[in-house]
Amino acid sequence: MNRQPAPVLKDLVLIGGGHSHAIVLRMLGMDLIPGLRVTVVARDVHTPYSGMLPGLIAGHYSFDDAHIDLEPLAGFAGARLFHDEAVGLDLAGRAVLCRNRPPVPYDVLSINVGARPSLAVAGAQAQGVPVKPIGALVARWEQLQARVLAASRPLQVAVVGAGAAGIELTLAMQHALRRLLAEAGRADDTPAFHLFGATARILPTHNRRVAAKFMRVLRARGVQVHAGARVCEVTPGEVRIEGGETCAVDEVIWATEAGAPAWPAAAGLAVDGDGFIAVADTLESTSHPGVFAAGDVAAVVNHPREKAGVFAVRQGRPLHANLRRAVRGEPLAPFRPQRAFLSLITTGDRYAVASRGAWSVEGRWVWKWKDWIDRRFMHRFSRLPDMPAEDAADPELVRLAPPEQVQELAGAGMRCAGCGSKVGATILDRVLSRLSPYQRSDVVAGLDALDDAAIERVPDGMLAVRTVDAFPALVDDPYLFGRITANHCLGDIHAMGAEPRSALAIVTVPVGPEEKTEALLRDLLAGVVEALREAETALVGGHTTEGAELTLGLALSGVADPARVLRKRGMQPGNRLLLTAPVGTGTLFAARMRRRSKGRWIAGAVQSMLQSSRGAAGCLAAHGATACTDVTGFGLLGHLLGMARASDVDARLTLSAIPILEGARETVARGYLSSLHPHNARLGRDAAANDGVAGNPIYPIVFDPQTAGGLLASVPGERAGACLQELRALGYDHAADVGSVEPRVQGDPHVHVDP
Ligand SMILES: Cc1cc2nc3c(=O)[nH]c(=O)nc-3n(C[C@H](O)[C@H](O)[C@H](O)COP(=O)(O)OP(=O)(O)OC[C@H]3O[C@@H](n4cnc5c(N)ncnc54)[C@H](O)[C@@H]3O)c2cc1C
Structure with a gap:
């Protein structure tokens, strides 16, 4: 989401959307740095707010109450959100290595990935459920509730770790x-x-009075406290304590002291004795200038503190200030964390104990106080103010790059048109040399040939099938954008029952310094090549130009057996209509542009857009599909209407049977619709008889334009059930029978929409 039209001069990469980075993002959003591109690499798009976690388990808070949604927050900060996990660092090459995408280059890096309970005890990894990552704990908690309900006897639950987290979780679960x-x-x-x-x-880091209060509560609630009992082994159904004693258990929750991730040390960053990233008072790495760390993963060498969310929160503001200074090359300022801090520890039943140094107090009012503090904190991220877009020619740019470079890039508006706008050949050569596109023997001259155009062999008796599509970036991550666009374009070829063979890419990249353009192009084309590889399709050429925004298009060619080609015409009365993927991308991304979508909804939509229709196309053909199309810009109803017209039949669509992406019902009902929606709806109104469903809040979904949507096919009625079953077995989990084909009754072909 671009609030930042200035050319990209520097890259700040934030790994992890922990408490400190949430604050950094909010502060960056309040005061954008012109020319700075911020990228967040986050394993989870929703950051659990630790203070509300026990309340979430206890049932006092919903998921959204207790999580910071990084999707709208990143949008507010003008940052790109890459939903991926950092697995390493190339410190010499200044790049973050990710699990599922190409490396992310940085000029300045900040790491706020938290910690996990140390699972060094034998069997803990296999048998225990660590409290972090919290997403996994929440999922396991749901399983535990089902297990408890299904059990014929009371289960035995062990919580290992008698600090605040372990105690709060025990009482909340109970x-x-x-x-x-x-x-x-x-x-x-x-x-x-x-x-x-x-x-x-218990509670060794709190005063004795607090520990005594919790002993009293735990006893009153029947919790068996095993103090001075170090668990040394976990086996299925049992924990063993040092000294040999054992305890039979059904479930083990692991809430011991924090352990560090291994990859920062493995990359060569200086770490403390426990593996946490060693940082100076400025929060900058003691070994690598330009690399910062905060929260649990960091160890401030001069001021060691216990691992607690409160410190991660407090570090947010000074981290933001120093990141601003670092990107501008200004001297950093030191920060000294407080020594004592207020802990509000809950007992699961809306009662809490306050603890600070030697002081403590308890009561229901303490819980209410904590609830007020926590909600107020969370509102800072869920109620983001509207901020204006930045000026592309901001004089501040010279604080990030030498004036000559800024001047050259600011003159981008004066750059040549026509072929003069092409991206330099050396950049392109370097990018292409690092790609390994799928090779096909029927490509006579492709990317590696020096010819003016690609040459392909077309087998005798086959039909050539061609298509083209292009659009501006839909998602922040250029690599994902490449994969989605390629998948979208391949959908046309798959829908025809054809075999895709080659592709030409047309790319527009925003103006920027050479190395930024190169990295962007590399990511984008890496995504394209990967999606094409899955479809055994070669990238044989293309064209790249500079322009206002990142845009990608692909022209694809394939071949089809004339006897097997599937078209929109061919639907027969009695056929069932099968749809292979859920709809809703248009409304979800419309809501995202207004920062009204949730991170998990967009993550779900992205997963759906990445699913290839190749397997579905094969399955539909094998079950005798009579016509097929891919559902894209005209929406489900527009595409079905096109099929009905081409086939000269009527069709019936069942609204309640249409699979819909998570969140799309809410966004449609709230009126977040794609800018193409009114056009689709007008077309639909002219031709579709909507038998009394027009008032249904979900009805607009039939006009929702899709990116990389699924296939819509007509299949003989007697084979539809088996086809659907096979589609689901192939991984098209949301495939559904959404209606039927009927003889045309009178006038032009119609689509009737039933509730
Ligand atoms: C049950 C429980 C209750 C707690 N209650 C309190 C409390 O009341 N007060 C308090 O001060 N502390 C509390 N804590 C401790 C607190 O959770 C941590 O100290 C705090 O979460 C640390 O914050 P952080 O910002 O360092 O990291 P985190 O909050 O852990 O956030 C790190 C983020 O980084 C992401 N991430 C992790 N690895 C990667 C990777 N490799 N690549 C990309 N992203 C990654 C994760 O998705 C995560 O969202 C509690 C802990 C638990 C378990």
């Missing part, structure tokens, strides 16, 4: 399970909880 079982009329089956702590008393 509270929620008691309520769940009471509602099911099985109050007596509440699991027995065992809390294991290695130290002689």
Whole structure:
């Protein structure tokens, strides 16, 4: 989401959307740095707010209450959000290595990836459920609730770690399970909880009075506290304590002290004795200038503190200030973390204990106080102010790059048109030399030939099938954008029952310094090449030019057997209509532009757009499909209407049977519609008889334009069930029978939409 029209001069990359980075993003959004491109590489698009986690488990908060959604926050900060996991660093080449995409280059880097409980104990990895990553804990918590309900006896649950996190989780889980079982009329089956702590008393980092209060609560709630009991082994159904004692358990939650991820040290960053990134008072790495770290993953060498979200939050503001200074090459300022801090520790039942230094106090009002603090904190990220877009020719640009470079790029508007706007040949050569497109023997002259055009052999008796499509970037990540666009274009060829063979790429890249343009092009084409490779299609050429925004198009060619080619015409009365993928990308991305979508909705839509229709096309053909199309810009109804007209039949669409992407019902109902939607709706109104469904809040989804949508095919009625089953077995989980084909009754072909 671009609030930042200035040319990209520097790259700030943030790894992890932890507490510190959430604050950095908000502060960057309030005051954008012209010429700075910010990229967030985040494994999870929703960051759990640690303070509300026990309340989420206890049932006091919803998922959205307790998570910071990085999608709208990144949009607010004018940052690109790459949904991926950092797995390493190339410190010499200044790039972040990711699990699923090409490396992300940086000028300045900041790491805020948190920590995980150390699972060094034998069996803990295999048998225990670590409290982090929290997403996995929340999923496992749902399984545990189902397991408790299904069990014929009260289960034994062990929580290993008797610090604040372990105690809060124990009490929160117990509270929620008691309520769940009471509602099911099985109050007596509440699991027995065992809390294991290695130290002689629980809450070793808090004062004795706080520990005593919690001992009292834990006893009153029937939790068996095993203090001074260091768990040394976990086996299926049992934990073993140092000294030999064992305890039978059904579930083990692991909430011990934080452990560091291995990759920062492996990359060569200086770390402390426990593997946490060693940083100076400025939060900059002690070994690598330009690399910063904050939160649990960082160890401030001069001011060691315990790992707590409160420190990660407090570091947000000074980290932001120093990142601003670093990108401008200004001297950094030191920050000294506070020594004592206020902890508000909950007992699961809307009661809390406040602890700071030697002081403590407790009560229901303490919980209310904490609830107020936490909600206020979260509102800072869920209620983002509207900010104006920046000026492309901002005088601040000279703080990021030498004036000559700024002047050259600012004159981009004066750059030549026609072939003068081409991206330099050396950049292109370097990018292409690093790609390894799929090779086909029927390509006589492709990318590596020096000819003016690609040459291909077309087999005798086959039909040549061609298509072209192009659009501006839909997602932040150019690599994903490349994959999605290629998949979208391939959909046309698959829908025809044809075999794609070659592609030409047409790219427009925004003006920028050579190395930025090169990196962008490399990512984009790497995505294209990967999607084409999956479809055994060669990239045989293309054209690249500079322009206002990143745009990608592909011209594809393929071949089809004349006897097998599938077209829009061919639908027969009695056929069923099968749709292979859910709809809703148009409305979801329209909501995203207004920062009204949720991260998980967009992540779900992206996954759907990445799914190739190749397998579906083969399956539909094998089950005797009579006509087929891919659902794209005209929406489901527009494409079905096109098929009905071409086939001279009527069709019936069942609104409730249409598979819809998560979140799209909400965004449609709230009126977030694509700019193409009104055009599609006008076409639909002219031709479709919508039998009383026009008032249904979901009805607009039939006009929603799709990017990389699924296939819509007519299949003989007697084969539709088996076809659907096979589609689902192939991984098209949302494939559905959405309607039927009928004889044309009168006038032009119609699509009737039933509720
Ligand atoms: C149950 C529980 C309750 C707690 N309660 C409190 C409390 O009340 N007060 C308090 O001060 N502390 C509390 N803590 C501790 C607190 O959770 C941590 O100290 C805090 O989350 C650290 O924040 P952070 O910003 O460093 O990282 P995190 O909050 O852990 O965020 C790190 C983010 O980075 C992402 N990430 C991780 N690895 C990668 C990667 N390789 N690539 C890309 N992204 C990555 C993750 O998706 C995650 O969203 C609690 C902990 C638990 C488990």
